[in-house]
Amino acid sequence: MEWKNCKIEDAPIAIIDGDRGKNYPKQGDFLNIGHCLFLNASNVTKKGFDFNNCQFISEDKDEKLRKGKLFQHDIVMTTRGTLGNVAYYHEKIGYEHIRINSGMVIFRCDRNKLLPNFFYLFICSPLFINQVNSLRSGVAQPQLPIKDIKTIKIKIPPLPIQQKIADILSKYDDLIENNRRRIELLERSARLLYKEWFVRLRFPGHEHTPIIDGIPEGWERLKLGEVLTLQRGFDLPSAKRTHGQYPIFASTGINGYHEKAKVQAPGIVTGRSGSLGKVMYIAEDFWPLNTTLYVKDFIKVDAVFALHLLENLHLEQYNSGAAVPTLNRNDIHKIKVLCPSCTLKSLFLAFANPIYTQIHFLDRYNQKLKQARDILLPKLMNGEIEV
CATH class of the missing domain: 3.90.220.20 (DNA methylase specificity domains)
Structure with missing residues (x-):
């Protein structure tokens, strides 16, 4: 089965710009909670979406904008300032209405010819990133115009091979994500215990510990x-x-x-x-x-x-x-x-130290998984390794 070598402008991909018209949101239009998430630069990172710092617009404002609305399986890329950060809008993303800002573009694949998860893997690979870096323009604020994005070259295999490649690499990503979640849970358990004992002062034996000058005895x-x-x-x-x-x-x-x-x-x-x-x-x-x-x-x-x-x-x-x-x-x-007292610190560390030993193990394991995936990814994407 043959692979198709082409530029993005000749691939089954639509490139959609953000709205830059008269209805583009002004600072006063943004809300802490609202109908439509309006992406800012901090929401699209090298690791995908980050929703720690969100701003929203009303339903009325959303309806007045012509372009830049995300649909399931769209891919977002930053094109101004920090170039080439990408995120995949899949079914697990918890926002129904999302729009991009004027410093981003949307890639929308024809899913009968190009799988979005395969294309997302491509734009996360050095095969795409190296081309982006060679095309960047602007000194004070780097930019990547759509006309330049269209010139980026891509190799597209038949759909069955696209799916096989995506399946292989997703196994690495799933393992990495599972380990990341385990790390989060371990960190949370240590934080909760610390707060319970040393912030709320509900440490073992607190009921019988005298308070002297406003602090527990021995502290x-x-x-x-x-x-x-x-x-x-x-x-x-x-x-x-x-x-x-x-x-x-x-x-x-x-x-x-x-x-x-x-x-x-x-x-x-x-x-x-x-x-x-x-x-x-x-x-x-x-x-x-x-x-x-x-x-x-x-x-x-x-x-x-x-x-x-x-x-x-x-x-x-x-x-x-x-x-x-x-x-x-x-x-x-x-x-x-x-x-706190040395005894209480020792009790806490007896619980917390094994947690951080396990966190370190999982973190090192993830580093090795990422290294293996990053070596494999370009070789799969350019057909060097057959599947």
Whole structure:
């Protein structure tokens, strides 16, 4: 069975632009809750849809817009600013009415000739991404016009082969997703226990523990800097990075890998500049960037306890920056916190440490699954491996 080599403009795909007319929503039209989800740049990521920061428009406003409405099995791609982030609108997405903004396009496949899940795999592969990177225009704000998208080349196999390829790769994605959910449940169980014991103060034996000066007997009220020491991360320009085994952490998470580590595991990192509030537990040696703060010294707590302690401080509320959100570690060190007894900390860690050991195992397993899938994907998509 032959594969068809063509450009996207000659493939069975419609490219649909967002509405740019007079009825395009203004800032005052957006609602926290409403009839139609109106996608913004943060909703379409390298990992698909992210609905943490949503804005909506009314049914009346939705009906006035001519273009840009999503239907089941449509694929969305960002075309301005951050290029090439994609998301698949399948039946498990929990919003019935969705529209794209003017910095996105919709791909709508003729499902009798091209399976949407196969095309989605293609645009997630280096075969598509490398072409997008070569076509990007604009200096201040990169753009990818539809006329350029149409020139991107694609190899389309017959439908039965499309389905086989999609089935093979979906097995990897299903395993990865199942592990991700297990990690979420494990993290949630540790967070719930921490809050129950150390925020609500319903720890084992709390009924019989005297309260002295407003805190349980055996506990201490200390400055955060007496419990742990936060330190600014280290510069590492992209030009000086050499790919290796050690993760590089920015304020929002992993930002690549390097041949050297600056900090030994286990470690705790949180955002210092740009994005604040996320606290990360790291079970392997790592390099924290200068946009982060990491725990240099665990004085009265270990890494797992420090993770939950910092999470419950909601550090984003201590922003001291004007244009760019910023944390000043000297200010953070002055925050008063409750430090429980050694016995109670040990009881908590007896429960929590095995959880984070399992989380680390599942995370490493997912990394290996992703590596295997990423090696396999382009070889399946270009016909190098027959199915």
